[in-house]
Amino acid sequence: MPEDRPRRDPASFEAKRREILRAATRAFARKGFAGTRVGDIAQEAGIAYGLIYHYFDNKDAILSSLFQGMWGVSLKVIEGIDAQGGTLEEKLRGVAGFFLEAWRLEPDAVEVVLKEVLRSPKFLDADNVSAFRGLFERLEGIFVAHAAELRPGVDPKLTAVLFLGALEILLTGMIARELLGADAAAIEQSRDALVDTFLHGIAG
């Protein structure tokens, strides 16, 4: 009788896939997506060129996989923050804090997603845009739910866009090392400045 036991072990397959993904992330962070040859990824991972294509359909699929993974986690965390309840201020601090912390823990991955996916026309395809929209809608939902805490006339959709935009540029600035430090205290300070500015404005 044929054995049910599959010849390919899914667990080790996934493990190797992740290993390649991590190597690719390092390479992309160093030289950019376009500047990274598939051979560079193979070298970084310590495997042969052709093996990349055993684990990924093509070069684009590697970047997409990175983005989808990060984005899925992000969406779940934001949903968790929302579900947990609390004030609007606490939720916004949670959202901003999560992305800033993600960068502290996984700087390469965040940098690559920010620079190569969110900012590249090429990767703004249907799948990614809809993933994108999911996060925006979730944040917009938070603003709608907390409408009582907002000044009248504040548009939730526009506010969501402005908040994420400001957060994005904050991260971009930190990545470029133009802005503040990378330690936990500096991150906390940036997060608070962002949330305070949004909630209370800069006017005296």
Add this chain to the structure above:
Amino acid sequence: MPEDRPRRDPASFEAKRREILRAATRAFARKGFAGTRVGDIAQEAGIAYGLIYHYFDNKDAILSSLFQGMWGVSLKVIEGIDAQGGTLEEKLRGVAGFFLEAWRLEPDAVEVVLKEVLRSPKFLDADNVSAFRGLFERLEGIFVAHAAELRPGVDPKLTAVLFLGALEILLTGMIARELLGADAAAIEQSRDALVDTFLHGIAG
């Protein structure tokens, strides 16, 4: 005697250069910089392939020229808004209004600069970064000058980053047609929402 009169007419040379630049801008807006072949630009401009290289050093130089032109004008306008005086609110409204208006009048050019220069690691070279920094510093200067109108503890540099970041994402959203309309009224509304949020916050 040799004539002083130059054989090459600088005025018509510049005119043709601008013509090519406009054709390239259209092509870049439609297919992205990387997706546009030099042949596409030539076709769009109705000239031969090789002639592009008579007017520009290479493909990159075309995009750089577009950026430098736009950025130079922007910096001058922002300086003018600052010099003209007025309240902080008026100045911020002026800055945001200028960029939004620029997009209404020259959508292709603004879109290309936004998507292909500001967001591309490749074009963030020394020249462009320093041009970039000029605008940031000018805006930061405005916040410093109006410190009396600000809440204590507001960091001018961080505020400048957040303001331009939010403005950038607002434009990006409008370009993607996800957000609001493109008519003058919608633009005015977005501009006011941005400035109001920054000055007074969203909290009630």
Add this chain to the structure above:
DNA sequence: ATTGCGACTGATTGACCAGTCAATCAAGGA
């Protein structure tokens, strides 16, 4: 032992495209 399968290799291929260049054209001056 042998066979079947997934893991793995890296040289080769084929497409793409920026940039070059030799040749032609048009206009002005001698």
Add this chain to the structure above:
DNA sequence: TCCTTGATTGACTGGTCAATCAGTCGCAAT
């Protein structure tokens, strides 16, 4: 008329690189 010079043309070259593929290796089941 003939020369000079800049404008113009587009076929061609050279380099790059993603993706393929023919094959090797090692293990596990029969």
